Amino acid sequence: MRAAIATAAAAATLALAVPAHAAPFTPTPGADGVGDPLYPTLGNGGYDVRHYDLSFDFTPVTYDFRATMKIRARATQDLSSFNLDVDALTVDTVEVEGARATWTTAPGQTGQELTVTPARPLRDHRTFDVEVTYHGNGKTKPAGLPGWRLMSDGGFASAAQASRADTFAPVNDHPSDKATWTFHLTAPKGWTPAANGTLTGRRDAPGAGRTWDFALNSPMAPELLGISVNRQSYLYGRGPHGVRLRHLVPEDQVARYRPVVEETGGQLAWLERTLGVRYPFDTYGVQIVRDGYGDxxxxxxxxxxxxxxxxxxxxxxxxxxxLTHQWFGDSVTPTTWQDAWLNEGPAVFYAAVWADQKGFQPIEEKMRTAYAKLDEVRKTDGPPGKPTGLGGFNIYDGAAVTLYALRQQIGQDEFDAVMKAWLTGHRHANASTEDFVDNAVKVTGDASVGVFLRHWLFDLDNPPMPGHPDWS
Ligand SMILES: [Zn+2]
Known part of the structure; x- marks a missing residue:
């Protein structure tokens, strides 16, 4: 921003001198948390990750791994040191800008904080490179919930939500810091790695292994990390307008699951029609594991x-x-975990629309039941927009009821317009509850919609349901 106000002539004059208006260089440590309202210690401050490049060499059955994480980040302050999140990982070396850095690990509230002190402090706005080599074992119990899901074939899959990407790699483990990713997963021949994004190549690795390269060109929050090595098979297909589909199923269950994963193309087309917004990424797929994970x-x-x-x-x-989450949560990502209803509300809501159309359950029935329960849950676990934790009814069905109430209040066409503007206006970015309310007011041109939404999101009692005065 500072550069933007300098004229070209002034910039030329000052090119050989230190600009008179340059801020003094005052490096201080980056924060050990981003200050999330629900989980203040998650993530770290002082930088913004631009790209993660993860090389991960996994040995099935024993679960040993050796890995290198290369991070390109941009300083958001003058930094004397900064933190990364790690848990149940043994750090071997840390370099910043190609020079050996000093580092320490200390217990944090949800794992470990890796504090890195570069040989030379980092200037605000500058891009810098970090390289961490580390090793570990997937069976090591982390300080908090598990991120590793161990399969009976000796493989694994990552289930990192909400903050367990740090059990696989050093990251800034908060959804507000999205970045692009590349992966280089090495496994013995006969084992099949998978990762977010597109498979870009395969090559022989030293020993009897193969390295599989993947690239994810759209930014992703660490919580959505999806890496695995299993006895699994790829199944391929095409979605609407050429979206590449690649699914993974246990290699001995292809016949059973092929018809299931082949339903994905129709679901994609249905959601694109329903949302009026194209699928936000260039590839999609369903990964079904043999066991070791039930969610x-x-x-x-x-x-x-x-x-x-x-x-x-x-x-x-x-x-x-x-699949709905690929739009709500993955492409448009909540700014903080307090905004998690923005993920789960639409996912439950559109799945209920689907279930209604498929004849599984009328949406009125589901919403009426949820409405009745929500009134109590607001008082115990908080209202949808201000939950006391994650995973509760309030941010799932309670948030879906909130969206249903909005549709009842403003009608189908206005509701569709609000949701479409939300997805297109915040595509591949972060957005908050306040942004959602602002968007609804802007699209409808009606300030009372904001008041309506705030009651539904923040009140400790259910507001009346429009169109259903008999609901209680
Ligand atoms: Zn969900």
Whole structure:
């Protein structure tokens, strides 16, 4: 910004001298947390990661790994030192700008803080490179929840939400710091690695291994890290307008899961029609693991599923939930974890629209039940826009009811316009609850929509449901 106000002539004059208006160089340590309202110690301050390049050499069955993380970041202050998040990783070396840095690890609230002191302090606005070599074992118990999901074949998959990317690699583990990624996953021949983004190459590695290269060109929050090495098979397809589909299923269960993953193309087309916004990435896929994981997770471009879902007749509802997250959560990412309803609300809501259209459950029935429960949950776990934690009913079905109420209030067409503007206006960026309210007011041109939303998001009692005066 400072440069922008200098004229070209002034810049030329000053080119050989230190500009008179240059800020003094006062390096101080970067913060050990970003100050998230729910989890203040997550992530770190003082820099903004631009790119992560992860080389990860994994030995199946024993779970040993050796890895190198290269980070390109931009300083957002003069830095004497800065932190990265690590947990259950053994750091071997740290370099900054090609020079050996000093570093320490200390217990943090949700794992470890790796504090790096570069040989020379870093100037505000400058881009700098960090390289961390480290090793570990996937069976090591981290300080907090697990990120590693261990499979009975000796492989693994990452399920890093909300802050467990740091059990795989040193990162700035907060959704507000999105970056592009490249991956180089090495495994013995016969084992199949996968990662977010597109497979760009395969090559022989020293020993009996192969290295698989992947690139994710759209920015991703660390929580959406999706790496794995398993006895698994790739299945390929095409979605609407040429979206490349690549799915992963256990290699001995291809016949069982092929028809399931082939439903993805139709789900993509349905969501694009329903949202009026194209799928935000150039590739997508469904990863079904054999065991070791029972949930479902919207890892960017490669949603992860435990096998149990596919024993239910309504499994496609869960597939649509995770697919919806690729727009809501992955492309448009909440600024803080307090805004998590912006992820889960739309995922539950559009999955309910899908379930209604498929004849699984009428949306009115689901929303009526959720509305009744939400009134109590607001008082115990907080309202949808101000939860006391993650994973609760308030930010899932409670947030979906909030969106349903908005649709009841402003009508289908205005609702669709609000959601479309949200997705296009904040594509591949971060956005907050306040941004959502502002967007709704702007699109409808009606300030009362903001008041309406604030009641639904922040009140400790349910507001009345428009169009359903009998709901209580
Ligand atoms: Zn979800």
């Amino acid at each position: 479902a997770l919207e890892n960017q471009t490669l949603s992860l599923f435990g096998p149990g879902w596919f024993e239910r007749p309504t499994y496609s509802t869960t597939m649509v939930h995770e």
